[in-house]
Amino acid sequence: MLKSERLKNILQIVNTQKFVTVDELAQALKVSDMTIRRDLNELHKANKILRVHGGAQQLTDQSRIEKSYQQKREIHIKEKIEVAKRACNLIHENDSIYVGPGTTLELMVANLKVKHLRIVTNSLPVFEAAKNNLNDYDLIMVGGSYRRISGAFLGALANSELETMSFSVGFVGVNGVKDASMTTANLEEGQTEEVGLDRSQIKFVVADYTKLDHSDFHEFYDLRKVDGLITNHGIEPELEKHYSQFTTIYK
Incomplete structure (x- = not known):
């Protein structure tokens, strides 16, 4: 054939x-x-x-429409929980962490077991998940222009606040990772995540396997600049080999 x-x-x-x-x-x-x-x-x-x-x-046409954070909570739940728990293992007592918007990151902060942390986020859903964690964390909500579809605060005000801070570790989500390009649906949201990563000593991107080899509208960061890609343990060998060229794979 x-x-x-x-x-x-x-x-x-x-x-x-x-x-x-x-x-x-x-x-x-x-x-x-x-x-x-x-x-x-x-x-x-x-x-x-x-x-x-x-x-x-x-x-389908629906595949090209950005889903709200409420809709994203309902898809690939098992995979997201696996990635979220793997990310939790990379956070240590007394860390000061930046957490960007994303449903996997909501699950990450909800599942944190360490007792003492400072968590800074520009995501209202992430803030709520951290607030509801049984541990009494030092929480900082970054303000700015509110983007309803993702629940994130962004823009010049959010960026200027983040630029005054420093973090032990930074975590961001993506809508897609294509080769070394980390992408999202909104330019301003990506710019705020970029600032959060740049202010972090150690940088991680969390992405379940459905995000790999897929891109969205705006490229906001280079995978080669992050310290690790946290994904599912069942990542296909071809994909793991490919993305290992750009950063360390945590699975």
């Missing part, structure tokens, strides 16, 4: 079934898993499918 015909068949199967695994495609088309992964990556880059862990799903 010619490659062009195989790609056409894969696209038809994905659009018919909505979601399909690598194994299912390999069996249907009688080719290797490696060949299917390469084909899926090519179709993903051409913006014809959405590449996800273990397979692919149909790309």
Whole structure:
């Protein structure tokens, strides 16, 4: 079977079934898993499918619309909890941490077990999750222009506040990581996260596997400048090898 015909068949199967695994495609088309992964990556880059862990799903108009933080709380919950708990292990007593907006970061601060921390955030949902943690943390909410869809405060006021602070560790989320590009949906939100990372001695990006090999509107940071990418332990070997070129993988 010619490659062009195989790609056409894969696209038809994905659009018919909505979601399909690598194994299912390999069996249907009688080719290797490696060949299917390469084909899926090519179709993903051409913006014809959405590449996800273990397979692919149909790309719809809804896939291109930024979801609110309330909507994001309902998807990939198991994967986010795994990443959040892994991130918790990188925080130590008496650290002063910056935490950007993101549902995985909400889960991270909710699951923190260390007793003494200073937490600075520009995310109202993260602040609420930290406030509800049983430990009595020193919490600082950074003000600014409120972006309702993400629950984040941003802009010149938020940036100027963050620029006066220093952090032991900084954590940010992303809408996508493509090669060395860390991306988000909003330019101003990305700029505020950039300031938070720049003011942190140690820098981490948290991203479950669905964010890898995917990009959004605004590139706000270079993966090579962070100390680690915290993701799921089941990350595909190809992706792990690829992103290990840019930073340390924590899984």
